[in-house]
Amino acid sequence: MSTQQSRSDAIYASLRRAILEQALKPGVKLPEDSIGDTFGVSRTSARNALLRLASDGLVEIRPNRGAAVAMPTLEEAKEVFSLRRCLEREVIERLCTRMPKDGIDALVSHIREEERALRASSPRSIRLAGEFHILLAELTGSKLLIDFISQIVSRSSLILARFGRPHSAECGIDEHIQLIEALKNLDKETAIQIMDHHLHAVEDRAKADDGDAEPDIAQILNHYITEQSQR
Incomplete structure (x- = not known):
């Protein structure tokens, strides 16, 4: 190089x-x-x-x-979250069909990183919350799905930076933990329900911002x- x-x-x-x-x-x-x-x-x-x-x-x-x-615009924000729900449901369905042997351990390890960043009040917690979803996609082994999720998670981060209301990151971590438990049990319906609720909660935090x-x-x-x- x-x-x-x-x-x-x-x-x-x-x-x-x-x-x-x-x-x-x-x-x-x-x-x-x-x-x-x-x-x-x-x-x-x-x-x-x-x-x-x-x-x-x-x-x-x-x-x-x-x-x-x-x-991003509000119109784009609505489209991004609509598409994201479809993509993340696909990720859940694939993982409930075939979860890699060390997949749950990798997710748990990531959660520990999120918790450390949250305790330290580090802005890393924002990035790690998005990277949890990218890790889920990586566990499917699908390069296309990884690329799609990576891009849409990045766009979601921009949307929240512009329109997002303040929230407790602990809520997001709790939902990630619940999702891991459902995936561990290969409970597809519960996992999809948790993911949908999680993404709706993220989307609902949008509000107009006058800027700094x-x-x-x-x-x-x-x-x-x-x-x-x-x-």
């Missing part, structure tokens, strides 16, 4: 975490020069990372206006650079 590619990967990973942890809100501008200066890299490396994030649906690149964190002042991008990203270097 080239040095430039390695630097672009680091920028991509840091920006992605900052967006999914809602440190960078929808609509926030992402200037190539500021990002390049913050990471100590060229604008080319910054641009490549932004293009990857755009392909993930997390960033919008607008002609003559530059890049910004993607700004433009944040200090360098200050936010410095935190993620430090975190990346410790990995």
Whole structure:
């Protein structure tokens, strides 16, 4: 791997975490020069990372206006959650037909990470809550399903960052634990019912938001650079 590619990967990973942890809100501008200066890299490396994030649906690149964190609409939000319920039901049906041998252990391990992040009041808990659903898809072994779920979970995170009311993350973890128990028993009907209730609860948290002042991008990203270097 080239040095430039390695630097672009680091920028991509840091920006992605900052967006999914809602440190960078929808609509926030992402200037190539500021990002390049913050990471100590060229604008080319910054641009490549932004293009990857755009392909993930997390960033919008607008002609003559530059890049910004993607700004979902309420109409898109309704469609995203409608499609997400269909996709997640498919995941549940597949896992109840065939759960990998170490699947439940992997889910339980993830829950422990969620609980640690919640106790530490870390924004990681927001990202981990979404990654729980991606892990479920990964356990199906379907690359297409993993890709679809990853993208729709990311879009859901943006929707909640823009429209979401505050809530207790403990509620989400409790529902994840209930879901694991149903999957452990291969109880498809209960698992689908829990998942539907969970996603409806997430969707119901949407509300209009007047937005905040433009944040200090360098200050936010410095935190993620430090975190990346410790990995």
